[in-house]
Amino acid sequence: xxxxxxxDNHGQFTHLExxxxxxxxxxxxILDNDTDPAxxxxxxxxxxxxxxxxxxxxxxxxxxxxxxxxxxxxxxxxMAEELGGSTHSGEYGGYADVTVEILDxxxxxxxGLAPETRVWxxxxxxxxxxPEGFERTAxxxxxxVEAMSDPDRxxxxxxxxxxxxxxxxxxxxxxxxxxxxxxx
Numbered sequence: 001x002x003x004x005x006x007x008d009n010h011g012q013f014t015h016l017e018x019x020x021x022x023x024x025x026x027x028x029x030i031l032d033n034d035t036d037p038a039x040x041x042x043x044x045x046x047x048x049x050x051x052x053x054x055x056x057x058x059x060x061x062x063x064x065x066x067x068x069x070x071x072x073x074x075x076x077x078x079m080a081e082e083l084g085g086s087t088h089s090g091e092y093g094g095y096a097d098v099t100v101e102i103l104d105x106x107x108x109x110x111x112g113l114a115p116e117t118r119v120w121x122x123x124x125x126x127x128x129x130x131p132e133g134f135e136r137t138a139x140x141x142x143x144x145v146e147a148m149s150d151p152d153r154x155x156x157x158x159x160x161x162x163x164x165x166x167x168x169x170x171x172x173x174x175x176x177x178x179x180x181x182x183x184x
Contacts, residue, residue, distance in 0.1 A: 002181050003027040005042040007035075007062060009050030009074055016163040017046055017072065020174050033057030037065055044068040044154075044181030047075030049161065053087075053125070068154035068184050070109070070177045073122060076148065076157025083131035083155075085148075090123035092142055097166060098123075100138045100146045107137045107149050109156045109176050113169050120166035121146070121159050154184055 004026050008014045014030060021028040031040065034057040045062055049072050056078050063069060063082065071079045077087045098121050105114035127145040130136055134155070138147035147158045156177065162170030 001027045002043050002178050003041065004044040004046060004178065004181060005040055006030045006046045006048055007033050007059060009033050009048045009056055009059070011049035011051070011074065013161055013163050014048040017048055020163045020170065024171065024174050024178060026178055033059055037061045040065065042067055043184065044070070044177065047071040047078060049073035049075060053078055053081065068177065068180045069156070071157035072161060073159060076159060077125050077127055079155060079157050080127040080131055080148070085127060085131035085134070086129040087125050088128045090126040090143065092123040095120060095122045096142070098140050098142050098160065100140045100160065102138050104135060104137045108151055108180050109149055110137055110147055110158070110173060112172055112176060118168040119160035120164045121161065123159070126159065127157070154180065
């Protein structure tokens with residue numbers, strides 16, 4: 001059974017990420033973002049959303065564990081900044097229902113959602129430049145980088161929250177990530 005650990009970056013939906021993975025039949029556990037990387041036994045990691053990039057604990061160390069990583073909202077923004085991309089404050093701070101255009105129907109994480117999907121997202125902060133090696137894989141009228149992928153390194157990010165009921169095809173995102181982890 002695939003084991004995917006959710007790293008808790010103090011987000012309000014972190015427990016829902018763990019539940020969505022459990023409901024998909026994944027062995028999962030939620031760990032604090034200060035957990036020693038040597039203690040993490042996983043086939044993949046989810047870096048949860050959260051309130052502040054200043055509170056991501058040891059997330060930088062987790063990127064070196066040689067397992068696929070899915071960054072959600074803050075988790076994606078952290079990956080972008082840590083790996084040489086950049087972020088900025090968005091124009092729309094609150095949560096909203098957004099139509100996302102899938103730009104790469106071959107993307108292993110979100111390609112199956114093409115041509116578009118409805119998501120629940122906060123745009124208080126956004127990625128404006130993806131790091132080297134990443135491709136922008138989704139956009140919306142609100143945000144030019146709704147998702148990014150670097151399949152060669154197993155690194156993926158989505159601006160939206162696939163774990164909440166308001167996101168139309170959130171389960172498909174977690175199922176695709178599980179498949180990525182199984183095949184890593």
